[in-house]
Amino acid sequence: MxxxxxxxxxxxxxxxxxxxxxxxxxxxxxxxxxxxxxxxxxxxxxxxxxxxxxxxxxxxxxxxxxxxxxxxxxxxxxxxSESTATQAATEGRGRPTWLSLLRGCMRLVQANLWPLLLVHCLADAAVFLLHRASHRITNQVAAASLHLDLSQVNPWYPVADPAVANFQTGYLPLSALFFLLALPLTVLLKSWASVATIQLCQGTVHTQPDGSAPAAWWQPLRGIREGLAALRVLRPQVAALWRRVFAVELLLQLAVAAAVVPSSLSAWGVATLPFALVLVLDLQAAAPAAVAEGLGGKPAVQRSRQLLRSLRWQLAIPFVGLLLGGRALEFAKASLLSSMPARFYTHLVEIPVAVLVGGTALQLWFALWRDVLPFAAYRHATEQEGGGSEAQGEAAAEQAPAAAGGSGPPVDAT
Structure with a gap:
């Protein structure tokens, strides 16, 4: 054998x-x-x-x-071959997921915490004062011209009584008129905040000495000084760029109004929310495109739709989640403060103060993430677009010798 x-x-x-x-x-x-x-x-x-x-x-x-x-x-x-390896690496990166978008937001907020917080608070306070003044003027004109008795309501807020706030009395059309008159000023303030936020996220502003880390969350005085210095540095850039962002922010405000107004007038208006959500998501990268690429108006909107076409529903998860999370925090804070017994406000005042401060801090944290989310989505989309273009260029460069030689590139036998 x-x-x-x-x-x-x-x-x-x-x-x-x-x-x-x-x-x-x-x-x-x-x-x-x-x-x-x-x-x-x-x-x-x-x-x-x-x-x-x-x-x-x-x-x-x-x-x-x-x-x-x-x-x-x-x-x-x-x-x-190298082209196959490049293609595999590109496919391995994959599309940016909602989790990577949230991580990008977290890194941006941590790197620019106090300047972003200062920009958000200043813009939010200015919009709040503008709305209070608009509602006060609306109520004054309604009481004088429509002969409505508004002595029992807060004149700085819109009337919520359905017996007054309706079309028959003329209060709703008057409120809509003053809303439209105040809308350009609101958009102007939001444009300033958007340009400042994008410039901070791009890393073009450095207010701390070389080699030193930015102020942490437990260093409020140093952080406020750095934030004020950043605003002074950003003043000429914001003045040069806000006109581009103004048209984009105006379209975004109209899209939000298209989502909110029908649902507030009728229960059937909720059916328009998915369509309005798609429109709002498509406009998220328009402001970063206007600032970073020098586009304005319709070109910026088209660029945003082109970038976010494959990222839209991944972006919807953090967008809706942060929005609902902020509303849930506000509701929980108000519920806890209203349900506390009276003795907490007289003998244990630390508890309601802790709930108020903690809830407000968490709401601001969610708001900052919402502020930087458009830039995070724009950066992810441009990185994905650049990676795909680079991989296609490398593949085309490697296939060129094969087309010229007929049988492929020579073998490296060294």
Whole structure:
């Protein structure tokens, strides 16, 4: 039995050597028939010789591409080309997910905490005062021209009594008129906040000395000083860029109004919320595109839709989640403060103060994440777009020699 096994092994070795000689003979015939491929054939023979003696070949000098003819003959599995590796790496990165967007927001807020907080608080306070003045003027005009008795309501807030706030009395049309008159000023303030936030997120403003970290959350005095210094540095940039962002913010405010107004007038208006949500999501990257790429108005909106087309529903998760989370925190804070017994406000005042301060801090944290979310989405989308373009360029550059040489690039046999 041992002799039969020896004869079988010898016959298999003889057949493999005969097959190898036949392949080398065919390769020589192809090289003689086509002089242009002689160098490639010689390199392929050297590569096969090096593969038979791996001890004399370093691992870093292995062949990374094998012609298709040899792969078809079954000599072995060829290693993937660089274009395939680049494509696999690009596919491995994948689309930005909602979790990566939230992580990007967290990094942006941590790196610019106090300047972003100062910008948000100043813009929010200015919009709040503008709304109070608008509602006070509305109520004064309604009481004088419509002869409505508003002595029992707060004149700084809109009337919520359905007996007064309706179309029959004329209060709702008057409120809509003053809302439209105050809308440009509201958009102007929000445009200032958007430009300042985007400039801070781009990292173009440095208020601390070189090598020092920005102020942490437990350093409010230093953080406020850095925030004020950042606003002074941003003043000329904001003055030059707010006109581009104004049209974008105006469209965004109209989209939000298209979502809120129908649902507030009728229960059937809730059906318009999904369509309005799509419109709002498509406009999220318009302001960053206007600031970073110098676009304005309709071109910025088109650029935003182009970037966020594949990212829209991934963006919807943190957008809706942060919005609902802020509302839930506000409701929980108000419920806790109203449900506390009276003795907490007289003898244990620390408890309601802690609830008020903690709830407000969490609401501000959510608000800052909402402020930087458009820039985070824009940055993710542009990185994805740049990575895909770079991979396509590398693949085209590697396929060019193959198209020129006919049988592929020469084999590296060093």
């Amino acid at each position: 041992a002799a039969s096994l020896t004869r079988a092994a010898a016959s298999v070795g003889h057949a493999s050597r005969s097959q190898g000689a036949r392949r080398r003979h065919q390769a020589a015939q192809r090289a003689a028939a086509s002089p242009a491929t002689a160098a490639a054939a010689a390199a392929a023979a050297a590569a096969r010789s090096a593969a038979q003696h791996p001890a004399h070949v370093r691992r870093s000098q292995r062949v990374h591409w094998v012609p298709a003819a040899e792969a078809a003959e079954g000599n072995g599995v060829p290693e993937p």
